[in-house]
Amino acid sequence: MSRDRQRICLEHGQRLDINQLRRDGIMPRDLSDSSGGTLSVKYPTISFEQEIRFTSRPRHYGGRQYYFECPITGRLASVLYRPPGAKQFASRRAWRNVAYATQFAEATSRAHMAKAKICRQLGSVDEWDDFPPKPRWMRWKTYERWRERYQLQEKRLDDALLHAWRTRWVHLSSPTDFESIEPRDVDDLLDLVNSGRA
16 A cells, blocks of 8 residues: 655745846846856744855857756756755755645646736736736737637636536436537526526
């Protein structure tokens, strides 16, 4: 008999993103004269302290891309994680038995999470609103790609609703009416519910 494994959610811990730190001004944006260095992370309230090395690689079209050096594996990583209970930051590959939040969610929850993420990417404050309008800075082609992704998640949610209706609620209608009232899409299902036939 195998042992139960409990996986820890990475998002419940702390996260260091070198690109975000540079955008926010926590790390200097202009590091062009250096190819690397160290970042000191301190949390005095919990007596945590860690020195993390970072390095850079040249980009193809000029400039440099910065990476952390994982203290455990030595690999380069843009993001380091410190899951709950861990003693240091390390790359995703260094941690065993960890997962992202989406790996704990069921299919419909993943679709809702994806829709919310798309809305955040487009600058929407209310994630439960309809698809947000195009931001001024975004190209139409990019905006249409985001719309297609959003519509894909909408379709997954609609399909899940239809599947639930067919498997759980179809017994509420009489067997003779079943063929005449089976919905083809979510709009048909809503019409049936509103008309009182389902």
